Amino acid sequence: MTAVELGLPGVRGTPETTTRPDSPLLVDKFGRVATDLRVSLTDRCNLRCTYCMPAEGLDWLPKPELLTDDELARLIGVAVTGLGVTDIRFTGGEPLLRPGLERVIAATAALTPRPRMSMTTNGVGLARRAGALVDAGLNRVNVSLDTLDPSRFHALTRRDRLEDVFEGLAAARAAGLTPVKVNSVLMRGVNEDEAVPLLRFCLEHGYQLRFIEQMPLDPQHAWDRDDMVTAEEILAALRGAFELTPEPGARGGAPAERWLVDGGPAVVGVIASVTRPFCAACDRTRLTADGQVRNCLFSQSETDLRALLRGGASDEEIAGRWRANSWAKAAGHGINDDGFHQPERPMSAIGG
Numbered sequence: 001m002t003a004v005e006l007g008l009p010g011v012r013g014t015p016e017t018t019t020r021p022d023s024p025l026l027v028d029k030f031g032r033v034a035t036d037l038r039v040s041l042t043d044r045c046n047l048r049c050t051y052c053m054p055a056e057g058l059d060w061l062p063k064p065e066l067l068t069d070d071e072l073a074r075l076i077g078v079a080v081t082g083l084g085v086t087d088i089r090f091t092g093g094e095p096l097l098r099p100g101l102e103r104v105i106a107a108t109a110a111l112t113p114r115p116r117m118s119m120t121t122n123g124v125g126l127a128r129r130a131g132a133l134v135d136a137g138l139n140r141v142n143v144s145l146d147t148l149d150p151s152r153f154h155a156l157t158r159r160d161r162l163e164d165v166f167e168g169l170a171a172a173r174a175a176g177l178t179p180v181k182v183n184s185v186l187m188r189g190v191n192e193d194e195a196v197p198l199l200r201f202c203l204e205h206g207y208q209l210r211f212i213e214q215m216p217l218d219p220q221h222a223w224d225r226d227d228m229v230t231a232e233e234i235l236a237a238l239r240g241a242f243e244l245t246p247e248p249g250a251r252g253g254a255p256a257e258r259w260l261v262d263g264g265p266a267v268v269g270v271i272a273s274v275t276r277p278f279c280a281a282c283d284r285t286r287l288t289a290d291g292q293v294r295n296c297l298f299s300q301s302e303t304d305l306r307a308l309l310r311g312g313a314s315d316e317e318i319a320g321r322w323r324a325n326s327w328a329k330a331a332g333h334g335i336n337d338d339g340f341h342q343p344e345r346p347m348s349a350i351g352g
């Protein structure tokens, strides 16, 4: 029985069992199974979104610490063939900045069973790469876009690249990287008035919009609950212009709660990570660009697979350490708990 079936709440829970079953899968004490792997390909980025990076960027990981393309491919192979991972999401930093991106995707596509593959990107430069990404085997993209206004985009990302993002979106749709999903973070006093325009834009172009509540993962540690635009506020704004009805069917492990827009078939999603945590249904495991496995965005510890890999460990040894990492997963992220501590790594270095 899973944690969801047990009705465990989002951020607290009693372990379902304390003895790990003899399973090859990434199971945890709360009955969850991680089948969705987020792979960060780089911590670098060509934008500087104010909520994600300071203007001068961050101290990038030194090259020798980054996994090579072959090391990445091997770890992804262990996850897919040895641990039951079925979905891979490439992210970063900005994954399009990784020169070997198509190589890593092609190596992943060659695995049996072949996992589904998607990528979260800011869309800059996507127009040029969309065809090659499809050829390599990528199935889908999520493009991050927080505003439709060029001067706001410049203020928000500290770069003048809105047109590139529009072109990237259109190219992704034309290349068949569908459904093209758009991720938006709304911030008070910055772009909170754009819920309706962003949805209209996505409906018009056939993109699927998902709003994401801002989480305490910024390097500046400036996140403030009062500045966060909540899912409730976003939904209230949308309901002023559209009729929203809950999409039939279970939410499953998917973080987005989805609504049919004006009766459907178009949908809009809201990822209420802070106000309505979905930890009880979480099916994720994460690999950072420097080869550390994390069982949660907010975990305080990591498992160093790079050291194992470079020390000559076998695939089965690596798989065993990965399983132990998942088994140690906490019930929830704890953002709403009194003693909450933000993890040391910011979002861009974990892989959003």
Ligand code: SAM
Pocket (backbone or CB within 6 Å): 045, 051, 052, 091, 092, 093, 094, 095, 120, 121, 122, 142, 143, 144, 183, 184, 185, 212, 213, 214, 215, 216, 217, 218, 347, 348, 351, 352
């Ligand atoms: N550079 C790519 C991009 O922007 O899509 C991939 C990495 S980025 C860290 C992944 C997603 O995380 C983006 O949609 C971004 O808006 C979101 N993000 C970054 N910091 C966040 C935060 N503190 N809370 C919520 N979402 C955040």
Ligand code: SF4
Pocket (backbone or CB within 6 Å): 045, 046, 047, 048, 049, 052, 053, 092, 093, 094, 122, 144, 348
């Ligand atoms: Fe770069 Fe994505 Fe962070 Fe923006 S959100 S700075 S695009 S990594």
